[in-house]
Amino acid sequence: QVQLVESGGGLVQPGGSLRLSCAASGIIFSSYTMGWYRQAPGKQRELVAHITSLRDTNYADSVKGRFTISRDNAKTTVYLQMNSLKPEDTAVYYCNALFPTTGRDFWGRGTQVTVSS
Numbered sequence: 337q338v339q340l341v342e343s344g345g346g347l348v349q350p351g352g353s354l355r356l357s358c359a360a361s362g363i364i365f366s367s368y369t370m371g372w373y374r375q376a377p378g379k380q381r382e383l384v385a386h387i388t389s390l391r392d393t394n395y396a397d398s399v400k401g402r403f404t405i406s407r408d409n410a411k412t413t414v415y416l417q418m419n420s421l422k423p424e425d426t427a428v429y430y431c432n433a434l435f436p437t438t439g440r441d442f443w444g445r446g447t448q449v450t451v452s453s
Contacts, residue, residue, distance in 0.1 A: 338362035338442045340431045345447030348421055352451070356416040358431030358444055365412040369434045372405060372416045374427035374449075381430070385416060388436075399425075421451045 344356040356372065371386035385395045385405040393405055404417040414431065431444035 338433075340433060340442055340444035342429065342431050342444045342447040345429060345449045347450045347452065349453050350422055350451055352421050353417070353419045354421065354449060356418065356429055356447060356449075358414045358416075360412045360414070360431075360433055363412075363433055363435075363442070365433075366409045367435060369436055370405075370407055370414040371432040371434065372414075373430045373432055374425075375430070375446075376424075376427040379427075384429070386432075386434075387414065418449070421449075423451050425449060426451050 339361045341359045342356060344354060348354055367389060369386055369388045372384040373381050374384050375381040383396060384399055385403055387393045387405045387407050395403060402420045407414045426449060428446040428448050430446045432441055434441040
């Protein structure tokens with residue numbers, strides 16, 4: 337019943353921008369910390385950014401200053417605005433919803449971001 341559906345991925349040139357969206361259903365969205373993770377070929381999945389119910393944010397050092405996470409509780413959607421993209425940003429990006437009290441979380445299926453000239 338819980339669904340997280342990512343969209344907005346694609347192929348962009350270095351220096352370009354993309355905005356990823358994750359639409360959530362089946363959860364009380366406003367109670368969850370929402371996060372974006374990514375997994376590049378041959379690498380482990382890593383946290384990119386997360387945003388709490390209070391809209392506190394954290395970013396990986398590698399994306400700080402370039403990416404912005406935001407949420408729209410009315411639309412039960414979390415976004416990741418990605419600017420100044422680099423080839424090393426190429427990965428499958430996954431949406432995550434975490435209920436902090438219990439530690440239970442849910443994952444989307446991912447969306448591919450490819451940064452290449």
